[in-house]
Amino acid sequence: MAKNSLTLESVRHSLIRQEDSIIFSLIERAHFPINSPTYSPSHVSNSFSGPLLRFVVKETEALLAKAGRYANPEEHPFFPEDLPPSVVPPHNFAKFLHPPAASININKDIWDTYINKLLQLFVAPGDDGNYASTAASDLVCLQALSRRIHYGKLVAEVKFRESPQEYEPAIRAKDRDTLMKLLTFEKVEEAVMNRVAKKAMMFGQEVTLNKDGNHEKYKVDPSVVSRFYGDWIMPLTKHVEVEYLLRRLD
């Protein structure tokens, strides 16, 4: 599907698909205990300063940047400063978004939310020494969350194209509250929260051959996944949508 034929339907389909990725990544991260030295600036080395997670994410992003990852406008680095340029032949990604979209990157908020609020809600206490693998696993979570939340740019563009007259007055007035109201559909959000809980049950159960899984214990608590969506993922996505719309007439 060419990106210029994006519709609200196709954008929603991608958001639903991305729920799977987010839940898989959380389940995989929950396989390790919290492993707090991964996040501690005191567990450092002479070779790099700051927490191990920062080192792993920054260095991985640098090599993926060389490999061309951030040429896709749907990908957003956590450390955009000093990223090396791509060294592979450029791919012609469809230009669907209004150009000022490129300046929107709320990964700092996503990082802080993930480390300081989400992690302790779905990961068990403990330390098994696998800090590098834990950091690699966190990176997959962070990338999936970042991709979903910044997908708000595409959501906003599709909604704007469907009825520009509905958004233009609030955009011109820089009226964030009205834009937020226009972008909020409580019924839809409720359905998302229910669906991700159901997915956390399906994907996080112990599948056995004899019965339909162990319905008492899930690898990540479905109500926690629901809460992530309700309290953070959807609000941050709408924040991106509002920021995008505010620049839409520039």
Place this chain on the structure above:
Amino acid sequence: MAKNSLTLESVRHSLIRQEDSIIFSLIERAHFPINSPTYSPSHVSNSFSGPLLRFVVKETEALLAKAGRYANPEEHPFFPEDLPPSVVPPHNFAKFLHPPAASININKDIWDTYINKLLQLFVAPGDDGNYASTAASDLVCLQALSRRIHYGKLVAEVKFRESPQEYEPAIRAKDRDTLMKLLTFEKVEEAVMNRVAKKAMMFGQEVTLNKDGNHEKYKVDPSVVSRFYGDWIMPLTKHVEVEYLLRRLD
């Protein structure tokens, strides 16, 4: 659980848990089309020679090695040559395996099997330009497969400790065929193949709120996952088990 208290039960539990990781990683990879330039030596850059996948895996392993990943004897790099040393404080991983185990690394076989045999069986044709993200996704698959297959070392050690007298004659005679027979339980393998197919259905369905998913279309064909296990993953695991046992009395 301390690694010195590993039992056949706990090892089997880990293998079952790793099935989830492998299936999640395949489903995530299947989100991209084949994206063949990722594997092509001709889609190169002046900054590195060889396919993009090789660059991404090699560079990621180098940074994870610095972060201490390969201090865990359960992790095996695909490019062990010239890996930089860890720069973080060493963690005291339990020493459960017989020391010669460290010399067993069949990642070259796993790499070749994955690229040349498995990929085209579960990934759609096409090219969406996301080669860096595709390579990152392949790396997660490769790591999950490598971890599972090399877990054969732990399986073999547990089995050996349970009944050394059963294995010693074949080990001393370097009799691979007998060892392979001793390690093969057709009923167990059949159960694994059925369970992974069921998991591929559970994890790869489209979960909706109204019904129990779309049972006609899965993100990765469950029979293909079953075949991966029967034709490659279990045989390669047993190959590791045999190699391990052959060194067990050194």
